[in-house]
Amino acid sequence: MSKNRILNSLEKSWQRDEILLKIKNGSGSDEIVNEFLKNNEMAIKELNTLLKPEDINLLNQVEKLSTCESKLINKIIDLNYLENNVNDHIMNQKEFLPSNNVSLNRISSLMLNWSNKFVVIFLLIISAIALSKQAWA
Numbered sequence: 001m002s003k004n005r006i007l008n009s010l011e012k013s014w015q016r017d018e019i020l021l022k023i024k025n026g027s028g029s030d031e032i033v034n035e036f037l038k039n040n041e042m043a044i045k046e047l048n049t050l051l052k053p054e055d056i057n058l059l060n061q062v063e064k065l066s067t068c069e070s071k072l073i074n075k076i077i078d079l080n081y082l083e084n085n086v087n088d089h090i091m092n093q094k095e096f097l098p099s100n101n102v103s104l105n106r107i108s109s110l111m112l113n114w115s116n117k118f119v120v121i122f123l124l125i126i127s128a129i130a131l132s133k134q135a136w137a
Contacts, residue, residue: 001043001046002050003047003050003051003055006043006046006047006050007047009040009043010040010043010044010047013036013039013040013043014036019032062131065127065130065131066131069127
């Protein structure tokens with residue numbers, strides 16, 4: 001079997017929706033990875049025999065990219081947590097403001113929340129595109 005066919009087969013076995021469902025159901029990352037390795041043992045062994053040194057370098061780069069993306073997601077979550085605390089503070093101050101400023105505060109709070117979501121979605125899309133380009137390069 002060719003390297004591309006094996007990679008396509010493994011990609012079909014690693015369904016992100018199913019992985020997310022397993023995570024939501026309480027499965028740990030080690031458990032998920034071990035199950036995947038067990039279910040695809042033959043394909044992975046065959047793939048290992050076909051890998052060249054430059055392929056291994058590419059895999060190392062993809063791993064580093066994934067680590068960077070994981071750190072970025074954690075930073076974004078931390079920023080979102082901080083901004084939510086700021087938004088809670090703004091909401092708590094609303095009762096002390098005149099009624100004409102209440103709608104302005106609601107709009108600014110809405111903009112803060114939507115801008116965070118937009119940034120996260122945008123970064124995830126960029127990451128997915130970069131990963132797929134590197135994987136097929």
